[in-house]
Amino acid sequence: MFVEEIMHRDVMTVSPDVTLAEAYQTLRRGRFRHLPVIEEGRLIGVVTDRDLRLATSRLADHPFAPEARVGDVMSSPVSTAHSRDPVEQAARVMRDARIGCLPVEEDGELVGILTVTDLIDAFLAVTGARRPSGRLELRLEGRPQEFAALTKVFADLDVSIASILTTQESDGGTRVIVRPETIDLRQVASRLCAEGFEIVWPPPLACQP
Numbered sequence: 568m569f570v571e572e573i574m575h576r577d578v579m580t581v582s583p584d585v586t587l588a589e590a591y592q593t594l595r596r597g598r599f600r601h602l603p604v605i606e607e608g609r610l611i612g613v614v615t616d617r618d619l620r621l622a623t624s625r626l627a628d629h630p631f632a633p634e635a636r637v638g639d640v641m642s643s644p645v646s647t648a649h650s651r652d653p654v655e656q657a658a659r660v661m662r663d664a665r666i667g668c669l670p671v672e673e674d675g676e677l678v679g680i681l682t683v684t685d686l687i688d689a690f691l692a693v694t695g696a697r698r699p700s701g702r703l704e705l706r707l708e709g710r711p712q713e714f715a716a717l718t719k720v721f722a723d724l725d726v727s728i729a730s731i732l733t734t735q736e737s738d739g740g741t742r743v744i745v746r747p748e749t750i751d752l753r754q755v756a757s758r759l760c761a762e763g764f765e766i767v768w769p770p771p772l773a774c775q776p
Contacts, residue, residue: 570652
């Protein structure tokens with residue numbers, strides 16, 4: 568999945584000369600939280616609703632007046648993504664920089680914006696959580712052909728798989744989350760246990776010693 572598949576293309580922007588009050592009203596009307604700042608067609612910063620609230624707060628050491636310029640409080644320089652970046656790469660940039668959005672550029676031109684909400688939606692899509700499906704969590708030992716044996720169980724039962732996710736455990740094992748396209752997991756779980764797999768969730772379907 569690429570950034571261009573989940574980003575917002577219709578991006579509202581402001582100039583650095585817009586007042587803080589005007590920028591805040593723009594955010595409220597659009598019901599979003601991030602405004603890229605454009606000057607002479609070039610992205611020079613980003614201002615958020617949080618930036619505006621903190622800048623004008625009476626608790627700030629030197630609060631700005633609502634008539635102050637966006638250019639005085641915006642974040643700059645700006646981390647950006649390319650439209651063809653993998654979604655996980657963009658997520659890593661946002662996590663490392665602790666930011667809530669990434670403007671998306673192509674050849675120096677702003678073409679979209681990616682937010683944390685977009686990434687959550689992408690995560691739900693990748694995991695298959697929005698599709699009718701069950702959920703099984705297994706622990707694998709990393710043996711050769713283990714994945715092939717796992718998927719063969721579903722093929723033999725004629726059960727399609729909505730998604731498979733894996734993560735490494737601290738002891739070197741592999742945790743696998745499988746979403747079969749069936750709600751009744753008992754037959755699948757029984758076959759997995761018979762084939763020697765360890766089911767860790769849901770507990771009622773865990774394999775008995």
